[in-house]
Amino acid sequence: MENKGSKAKLYRYIGDLRECLHIDSTVRGFSIPEICRERLGVMVTEIPFKTPGLRGMAYPETKETQDTIILNAHRSKHEQNFDCAHEYIHLLRHRTNRSQSFSCYEKVRPNQNPFFEWEANEGAAELIMPFQVIIPDFVEYYHRKEEELGKEKAEKASIAMLAGKYHVTPKMIEFRLNNLKYELAFYCAGCDIDKIEPLSKRQQIQHNINMDRFDFSILINNAFREPEEFDFDYYFEVY
Incomplete structure (x- = not known):
């Protein structure tokens, strides 16, 4: 509710x-x-x-x-x-x-x-930076930069590109994406971005969801998997 x-x-x-x-x-x-x-x-x-x-x-x-x-x-x-x-x-x-x-x-x-x-x-x-726009942008940029620069540099390069595109600082982009890890996980598991129900950090805690332990590469490299393959127990670990 x-x-x-x-x-x-x-x-x-x-x-x-x-x-x-x-x-x-x-x-x-x-x-x-x-x-x-x-x-x-x-x-x-x-x-x-x-x-x-x-x-x-x-x-x-x-x-x-x-x-x-x-x-x-x-x-x-x-x-x-x-x-x-x-x-x-x-x-x-x-x-x-x-x-x-x-x-x-x-x-x-x-x-x-x-x-x-x-x-x-x-x-x-x-x-x-609407979540339904910036999440697909980030995933697209990350995969592109991963091919060009490798996994270690892909995150930083993607964040820099997004900062220029959205007219904010890289720090703001990084903070925004960290707050969207829950939604990012669903999107990268194959869920329709328009059907994802956003949850705040407080709401995630209430639902025993812990996304802070995952870095972006782990979440993004689940991209293009079928939603039924998404390991909810793995991501939504009880504290």
Whole structure:
């Protein structure tokens, strides 16, 4: 049974958002700050923040001002792209009154709502790097690079290619793919990507699923096997 804060429910919401913004599944590497300014009426500006770890801030509209996102001018354009998406998810999902604002840091702080921060991070990742698109891209690139460079260099080269394609950093791509190991395992076992039900790390723990012990090469090299050959007991090991 799907709960209110499930990953699957959030991803469906983000899918609807992409549709409303006329961003189809073939579009990769778009600018979130540009979309906010030109299509959504959100003011996006940059300030060289002095506060350590501060990445972005968001202010809901008032009678005098429009929705506003402020990004850290010290961060790269690819970093700002994700930061802007993160702040926009806050504006969409978490405004409870017109006086509320959001300040987002490298790590969640004690005074922040951890669920809001998870949802903003996960929503931003799905907006820029939809799991139904980035997983097939990764598998395709990995196999291509494995043939060219060998297994040891294939992962790093594939992540670098994806970072350029999606306009984010390699670190963001790696973090995203690590959070999609459950879905990646099903896809590489031959399951239809459109029929895979995403599960968050918390939900995986609740279902006694442990994907952290597998590296990408183990998961990807199960690609093109029939779904009935997938060893669920092997992957879904009880802690």
